[in-house]
Amino acid sequence: MIKYINSLENISENQLKGFFVDWPNPPSAKKHLELLNNSDYFWLAIDETTNNVVGFITAISDKTLSAYIPLLEVLPEYKGNGIGSKLVELILETLKDLYMVDLLCDTDVVGFYEKFSMIKSQGMIIRNYNSQSGL
Numbered sequence: 001m002i003k004y005i006n007s008l009e010n011i012s013e014n015q016l017k018g019f020f021v022d023w024p025n026p027p028s029a030k031k032h033l034e035l036l037n038n039s040d041y042f043w044l045a046i047d048e049t050t051n052n053v054v055g056f057i058t059a060i061s062d063k064t065l066s067a068y069i070p071l072l073e074v075l076p077e078y079k080g081n082g083i084g085s086k087l088v089e090l091i092l093e094t095l096k097d098l099y100m101v102d103l104l105c106d107t108d109v110v111g112f113y114e115k116f117s118m119i120k121s122q123g124m125i126i127r128n129y130n131s132q133s134g135l
């Protein structure tokens, strides 16, 4: 069974393995825990059999008008089981009273996000690749 939690109590680095697939210079599990801790909101999917985190979503917010969803990932072997959808539903419910909820994504996941009534838009970005593994 998968459980969904929004607390880091009892979560350690060794439960955060295998994320940031295909990132050339991925954050360590320590950095992963740090970014969860520093996010305004997050949800984790935990496999109750192994007690490992198998999916996560984060949001940062001004808590007045707007929020941004920087990261969503489900471990490869857990994909296609509704975990990503549940994480999106949970974060959108968490952010439902805010005016703006934004995220950037590649074109191959536009169809996934459209299922949650999200609308395709345009964005502008900067990526400092030297900092990809975290400050």
Ligand SMILES: CC(C)(COP(=O)(O)OP(=O)(O)OC[C@H]1O[C@@H](n2cnc3c(N)ncnc32)[C@H](O)[C@@H]1OP(=O)(O)O)[C@@H](O)C(=O)NCCC(=O)NCCS
Pocket (backbone or CB within 6 Å): 071, 072, 073, 074, 075, 078, 079, 080, 081, 082, 083, 084, 085, 086, 103, 104, 105, 106, 108, 109, 110, 111, 112
């Ligand atoms: C995108 C991602 C989070 C989806 O997680 P998941 O747990 O596999 O998603 P779900 O099982 O909830 O899939 C829900 C539905 O979306 C569909 N879907 C999944 N990935 C999709 C994609 N890339 N494009 C379009 N539809 C997609 C599934 O087919 C499923 O459709 P169904 O309900 O009609 O069967 C996961 O593929 C992932 O971690 N990808 C790599 C990281 C990434 O791209 N994150 C998003 C960054 S913006």
